[in-house]
Amino acid sequence: MRSAFLVLGSIAMVAVPTASSSQMAGRPLNPRYVQEAQQDHPKLLAEFGGAETGPRANYVDGVGRRVASFSGVTPGAYRFTVLNSAVENAFAVPGGYVYITRQLMGLMDDESQLAFALGHEVGHVAANHAQARESYASRSSVLGVLGAILGSVVGGGLGSAVAQMAQTRSQLATLSFSRDQEYQADTLGLRYITAAGYDPGGGAGVLTAITRATALEARVQGRTGRQTPEWASTHPLSENRVQRALNEARQTGHLGQGMRNRDQFLANVQGMYVDDDPAQGIIDGRTFTHPDLKIFFAVPPGYLMQNGTTAVTISGSGGKAQFSGGRYSGNLDNYIYRVLQGLTGGEIPLQMGPTQRTMINGIPAAYNVSRANTSSGPVDVSVFAYQWGPDTVYHFVMLSRGGQGIGPFVPMVQSIRRISPAEAAAIRPRIIDVWTVRPGDTVQGLASRMAYRDFQLDRFLSLNGLQANSRLVPGQKVKLIVYGSRRA
Known part of the structure; x- marks a missing residue:
């Protein structure tokens, strides 16, 4: 599995006292949050693989609306989206937009578990966990770095200058839930699903499934070549959360009763993608292959990858890198310069090195190693670009200790090649x-x-x-x- 560090979370989260259902009956959501959620929705979809459509999406929306109708918020205030993502996660934004990944759905066993996952997120919104955290207003900066790279690496950190230069370290990592907020959302989720007629054991069921997946991921990590994105691991699963959910389910007096709708749930996940969508490329051990773009490359031993919608992030003991692409105007030197300037925003001085030309597996390429002086010492910032087509370039951006340059990544930059139609056709989801x-x-x-x-x-x-x-x-x-x- 791609990642098992889910922990049902939300982008905005500060606990406030929860009103009773009668006090919140018909309560509208904050119009500012709703407007922000509407504006951010397309950006989130672009970052996290897009939205699933069709019967499965309609099914999840129906379950979510059934649960949300007991949250005390104006009916119809919530919007539920299934993300085409290989990361196990669920989250919500204060404007009532709730997201769940197909990968998380794959862990579940029945509809009561799905209802709890959605109800937990509805609980974060209904309890106004965002109200006391006005830093949510900086959502644009959060969204701007969700898919970014590089961050602090090498000996515990390359320094704040490089972190700023690379627009890195997703700010979602700082938006961690408190234990009380997680517990409160669990309690609300159980309350909603019980009122909706579901077996309240669905809460403990899905949390147990996540715990199993987390333990398995810990065993296979490294062999899969995958690294957990920060946005999926910001809300660690507490050890006693499963037991607490089970105890609360018993206290309802309805444990083992109510709807589970297992057959209906399984019918809706039949044929659902698991792990990578080939349309976004496939990570297999140390290799990345994209059947549509006809690209293959391999990372050095000990390095892990994160597969995003528009980029692949690579990290290991020697540094961090990102693979992505762009339009080509006919001059690789200019392209590399624009990439470097884009990293710094023109605010952090780089000591530009000369651009070198080479050929990699028959592909014209060029690279540049520049230097940034940070509070932690010198850092090498390298760009290796490949002239893939008449108007297309793919490139790696790499960070390493000063003096190492491309060194830690030489096997990677030399491994890139085109794949044959037969190789592309052999890649299946x-x-x-x-x-x-x-x-x-x-x-x-x-x-x-x-x-x-x-x-x-x-x-x-x-x-x-x-x-x-x-x-x-x-x-x-x-x-x-x-x-x-x-x-x-």
Whole structure:
């Protein structure tokens, strides 16, 4: 799995006393927050893979609206979006826009768990957790760096100058929930789903699934070549949160009762993408391949990647880098200069080095190593650009210790190549396949069908909440992750 550090979160979060449902009946959301959410929505979609449409999106919207109708906020104030993202997360903004990723949905087992995840986010909005944090007004700067790169690296930090220069370290990392806020949103979520007729055990169920996925990710981290984006790990899952949710569910007197709608939920995740969408490129171990752009490159051993909508971020002990592209005006020197100036905003002086020309696997290329002096010492800022087509360039931006230049990334910049049509056609997405157990099926046998080269059994057990000695019953439904076909 791409990442298992979700923790149902929201972009704005400061606790205030929660009014009762009767006190909040029909309460409208703050018009300023609503306007800001409407303005930011397209930016969030662009950053996080876009919105899913069709029956699955309509299904999630219906579940969300059912739950939100018990939040005491004006009916219709919320908008629910499924993000085409391989990161397990959910979050909300104060204007009532609630987001959940398809990857998180893949961890769930039934509709009551989905209802709790959405209800938790609705709770953050309904409880006015944003009201006491006016820093949300700086949302544009937050959104501007969500997909940025580089940040503090090398020996604990390259210094504030480089962090500013690269527009890095997503500010979402500073917007952490307090424990009380998480608990309050959990309590509200349980209240909403119980009122909506769901089994309140859905809360503990989804939190347990996240805990399993987190533990598995800790075991496979490094082998997958993936790194968790900061926006997905800003709200760590507390150890006792599952037990607390279970205790509160018992106190409702309805634990084990109410709707779960498992068959309906599984029908809606059937065929859903898991991990990377090939349209955004595929991370596989140390390699990144984009079937549409016909690009391949590999990162050095020990480096991890984050796959964003428009860029791939690479980090390791020797520095950080970002791979992206742009339009080409016919002069690689000018292109590299514009990239460097774009990093600094023209405010931080760079000691520009000479631009060098080379060929990489038959592709004309150029690179420049510049120097920035920071409070932590000199830092090398390098750009390696490839003339991919008549009007297209792809490039790496790299940060390393002063004097190292491109050194830590030489294998990476030399690995980039075009892939053949046959290689591109062979890249297929992983999808969820809901399997009805047949006589003779075993945990080990079904796990062998998982579309992974390692940890097949562990992934199957985690995905389905099973044990290695679990006995499958004919007619039981389980989730498999298999290779599927790309969307038309």
